[in-house]
Amino acid sequence: MMLSLDQALEAMEAALGHRFKEQGYLVEALTHRSAVSGREARRGRRAPRSKGAGSNERLEFIGDRVLGLLMAEWLFERYPDEQEGALGPRHAHLVSRPVLADIADQVGLSEALRISPHEEEAGIRRLSSIRADAMEALLGALYLDAGLGPARRVVREQWAERIESDARPHKEPKTRLQEYLLARALPLPVYDILAAEGPSHAPIFRVSVTACGKTGIGEAGSKRQAESMAASDLLARLGQNKTS
Secondary structure, X not given: OOOOHHHHHHHHHHHHOOOOOOHHHHHHHOEOHHHHHHHHHHOOOOOOOOOOOOOOHHHHHHHHHHHHHHHHHHHHHHOOOOOHHHHHHHHHHHOOHHHHHHHHHHOOHHHHOEOOHHHHHHOHHHOHHHHHHHHHHHHHHHHHHHOHHHHHHHHHHHOHHHHHHOOOOOOOHHHHXXXXXXXXXXXXXXXXXXXXXXOOOOOEEEEXXXXXXXXXXXXXXXXXXXXXXXXXXXXXXXXXXXXX
């Protein structure tokens, strides 16, 4: 259920532990592009001419860079004996869309997003890509409002369990599935796109992967992510559901 704007702002400030000086940053971070034209029309103004203007897309751009920097800094401190070959996979995993979407759920971001009724009916609120992008935008808004210090605090609070849980560098599910099969001299997995639906800016891909007589299913906002989720599902069915 979507919160009212006032409820959403209050909930996000509480989750982040930060009171925004410029609350417009937070409003923008919570605004999906589909909601911009309707919001502007209600205010008696023309919708922005620039595609996506007024939505969280610009904040997503800067939030992605902020998260990347803060995560690299943290990993550099946390694993002083590891080289780039090990730090890179850790970093890629911790800033990946599935993890970002999980963090978004952790802070209650999904219910706070402003989405048009049409896109709401299409079900885009549940897409991990939408939630992940909004989480990046939220970090971007926090950085612009208060700088790297508060953004660093939030990242280290919200990602703490994940960075501490992986004793070894993370491997993506597709890589782990391939290694599992090669180690047993089994045929490589076969991926198939079962469906590609939804609007062009927020598609939903449903993918299957088959190996060892079993099938895994994944659904996400990109083909690559759907394949990764399908591989993870198949690994679980094969009893190989560890993350590294």
